[in-house]
Amino acid sequence: MSVLVGADTxxxxxxxxxxxxxxxxxxxRDYGTEVVAxxxxxxxxxxxxxxxxxxxxxxxxxxxxxxxxMVFVPPRFAADAILEAxxxxxxxxxxxTEGIPVKDMAYVRGYxxxxxxxxxxxxxxxVISPGEANVGIIPGEVCAPGRVGLVSRSGTLVYQIVxxxxxxxxxxxxxxxxxxxxxxxxxxxxxLELFQRDAETDLVVMVGEIGGDDEERAAAxxxxxxxxxxxxxxxxxxxxxxxxxxxxxxxxxxxKGTAAAKAEALEAVGVRVGHDPTSVxxxxxxxxxx
Amino acid sequence: xxLYEHMGKDLFRAHGIDVPRGIVAETPDAAAKATIALGGRSxxxxxxxxGGRGKGGGVALCATPQDAAAAAERMLGSDFKGHHVxxxxxxxxxxxxxxxxxxxxxxxxxxxxxxxxxxEGGIDIExxxxxxxxxxxxxxxxxxxxxxxWHVRELVGTLPLEAREGAxxxxxxxxxxxxxxxxxxxxxxxxxxxxxxxxxxxDAKVTIDDNALYRQAHVADLMDQFPIDPVEKxxxxxxxxYVKLDGHVGIIGNGAGLVMSTLDVVARAGAQAANFLDVGxxxxxxxxxxxxxxxxxxxxxxxxLINIFGxxxxxxxxxxxxLEALDxxxxxxxxxxxxxxxxxxxxxxxxxxxxxxRIVPAATMLDAAEQVAALVTGAAA
Numbered sequence: 001m002s003v004l005v006g007a008d009t010x011x012x013x014x015x016x017x018x019x020x021x022x023x024x025x026x027x028x029r030d031y032g033t034e035v036v037a038x039x040x041x042x043x044x045x046x047x048x049x050x051x052x053x054x055x056x057x058x059x060x061x062x063x064x065x066x067x068x069x070m071v072f073v074p075p076r077f078a079a080d081a082i083l084e085a086x087x088x089x090x091x092x093x094x095x096x097t098e099g100i101p102v103k104d105m106a107y108v109r110g111y112x113x114x115x116x117x118x119x120x121x122x123x124x125x126x127v128i129s130p131g132e133a134n135v136g137i138i139p140g141e142v143c144a145p146g147r148v149g150l151v152s153r154s155g156t157l158v159y160q161i162v163x164x165x166x167x168x169x170x171x172x173x174x175x176x177x178x179x180x181x182x183x184x185x186x187x188x189x190x191x192l193e194l195f196q197r198d199a200e201t202d203l204v205v206m207v208g209e210i211g212g213d214d215e216e217r218a219a220a221x222x223x224x225x226x227x228x229x230x231x232x233x234x235x236x237x238x239x240x241x242x243x244x245x246x247x248x249x250x251x252x253x254x255x256k257g258t259a260a261a262k263a264e265a266l267e268a269v270g271v272r273v274g275h276d277p278t279s280v281x282x283x284x285x286x287x288x289x290x
Numbered sequence: 291x292x293l294y295e296h297m298g299k300d301l302f303r304a305h306g307i308d309v310p311r312g313i314v315a316e317t318p319d320a321a322a323k324a325t326i327a328l329g330g331r332s333x334x335x336x337x338x339x340x341g342g343r344g345k346g347g348g349v350a351l352c353a354t355p356q357d358a359a360a361a362a363e364r365m366l367g368s369d370f371k372g373h374h375v376x377x378x379x380x381x382x383x384x385x386x387x388x389x390x391x392x393x394x395x396x397x398x399x400x401x402x403x404x405x406x407x408x409x410e411g412g413i414d415i416e417x418x419x420x421x422x423x424x425x426x427x428x429x430x431x432x433x434x435x436x437x438x439x440w441h442v443r444e445l446v447g448t449l450p451l452e453a454r455e456g457a458x459x460x461x462x463x464x465x466x467x468x469x470x471x472x473x474x475x476x477x478x479x480x481x482x483x484x485x486x487x488x489x490x491x492x493d494a495k496v497t498i499d500d501n502a503l504y505r506q507a508h509v510a511d512l513m514d515q516f517p518i519d520p521v522e523k524x525x526x527x528x529x530x531x532y533v534k535l536d537g538h539v540g541i542i543g544n545g546a547g548l549v550m551s552t553l554d555v556v557a558r559a560g561a562q563a564a565n566f567l568d569v570g571x572x573x574x575x576x577x578x579x580x581x582x583x584x585x586x587x588x589x590x591x592x593x594x595l596i597n598i599f600g601x602x603x604x605x606x607x608x609x610x611x612x613l614e615a616l617d618x619x620x621x622x623x624x625x626x627x628x629x630x631x632x633x634x635x636x637x638x639x640x641x642x643x644x645x646x647x648r649i650v651p652a653a654t655m656l657d658a659a660e661q662v663a664a665l666v667t668g669a670a671a
Contacts, residue, residue, distance in 0.1 A: 101502035109401035110434035154547020182398035235550035246546025
């Protein structure tokens with residue numbers, strides 16, 4: 001079992017005919033993901049190595065039975081692509097695109113509140129359920145099937161920490177890259193809720209960073225609703241206030257959003273917080289039930 | 291991107307929001323002339339991308355042009371909270387009856403806009419929120435609905451009757467600016483009621499979303515006016531995510547999270563990073579070479595740490611890029627390299643075969659941090 005994506009996922013890729021889009025679509029298919037369609041306006045009827053291209057997401061849902069969309073559309077068209085997919089009724093949208101104006105994302109998030117569609121991203125590496133399906137750009141080779149759920153704001157820290165776990169023989173149920181933008185879809189709270197409910201997940205790793213209050217809200221949620229062990233990591237202790245560290249959302253504003261405050265909030269509710277990616281894997285090994 | 295006050299006020303004016311008449315000055319003489327043009331008295335305010343100017347001596351009430359020149363003389367070229375002052379805004383003095391505060395900010399935890407209004411002006415909004423939260427009216431605005439009449443009535447309801455209409459009009463126009471201008475913050479502190487009944491924005495703090503600059507061309511053009519570190523400029527021109535820091539270890543990594551984590555691990559090993567540099571996903575040999583050139587051009591750098599976890603990025607290309615860079619620039623400092631992930635074996639082999647005297651291979655991220663820390667602490671001794 002896994003969360004969000006799995007063996008039953010039927011994927012449509014918006015922007016599949018672009019360079020990045022086709023490269024990662026084929027990698028996802030090679031991993032075992034069932035990729036049923038691509039969407040590029042004006043290119044209906046074409047195909048990418050046998051994957052049919054449709055002009056709209058609605059067509060991909062109707063004719064190919066797509067239930068999950070991955071968005072690889074350039075930033076200025078990406079918000080519209082998400083809205084189109086939600087309107088076509090897919091249950092999950094994974095948006096990889098980086099650089100979407102935050103006003104557009106605020107509107108998208110407001111619209112999604114009234115639908116049954118979930119969003120992961122934007123500016124994220126995607127979601128992988130090892131051995132079942134890979135939707136995004138997380139390198140499947142570093143993962144292994146297992147019983148640890150992982151959710152992270154940073155993409156490369158997913159790779160780094162998963163690699164450390166896999167090297168120790170610890171596999172993963174699902175790894176979720178929630179993305180580094182200030183306004184995003186599924187966050188720590190939603191991911192923790194999914195993993196808590198998932199019978200095949202024994203422990204959750206959450207990887208945070210400076211900026212915003214996602215980690216603090218996760219701590220409050222853990223206290224009230226999570227009974228499984230949680231191991232945490234926070235990046236950015238050395239980040240100075242007011243400087244954006246790469247990710248649009250990674251910025252300490254005044255005294256708010258510091259790594260120290262986040263680590264403290266998590267430790268206060270019993271989360272074991274590692275000092276570096278290696279010690280996170282060690283803490284996971286200690287905390288995993290036999 | 292945080293705008294200078296005078297730039298924010300230009301945007302306010304363009305949206306029909308009443309602001310004091312003002313002139314930007316870059317010399318004491320220009321400040322005196324501006325004061326004459328404004329009727330002989332003025333307010334002189336430093337222009338920096340940081341708040342707290344009122345309490346920090348960054349605002350002067352000037353009764354004569356000579357006063358204004360003296361104030362400008364004191365301010366120009368000075369350093370305010372680490373920001374260099376290169377210009378002042380000279381404004382007319384207005385007869386103020388009462389001061390208030392208002393702002394709109396994008397609330398990242400909900401994805402909605404949060405509007406604030408309080409009848410207490412010239413205050414630090416964060417202390418007021420902590421001490422007397424009831425003094426502040428708060429309204430969440432769903433971006434799909436937009437700002438509605440009831441939002442405005444709720445907000446201005448905390449103001450004296452005679453200010454409500456004017457303040458309501460300003461709220462509607464600030465909302466337009468927020469939406470048309472891709473602002474993530476607009477703050478007016480203070481918003482004032484004048485003795486003649488007009489409501490005027492006495493200050494303007496505006497932050498524009500960097501991701502939206504492609505459709506805010508007139509704002510993007512303003513970026514050249516902000517001071518920028520030369521190394522930072524070079525990195526930006528090359529399309530790299532770079533932030534200058536205070537230490538001596540140059541850092542290159544792929545992915546914002548991994549680079550932040552690298553800074554932390556280096557600090558725990560006892561050294562300080564000279565920078566944050568993210569080469570991004572799928573870094574090519576050329577990107578690697580440019581990054582290394584940028585880092586090595588910073589005189590503060592005593593050693594470099596390259597920390598790459600290959601996902602989409604291939605470590606063999608990274609290794610080739612490092613060697614190319616070392617052909618192009620003359621490295622005088624040691625470069626610790628840690629490669630892991632996609633094609634890491636090939637990458638390590640390429641570096642081993644080259645046997646470059648400056649390159650120090652490291653097996654893990656922690657090992658790399660410890661080696662580089664030992665190198666810089668040795669260099670300082």
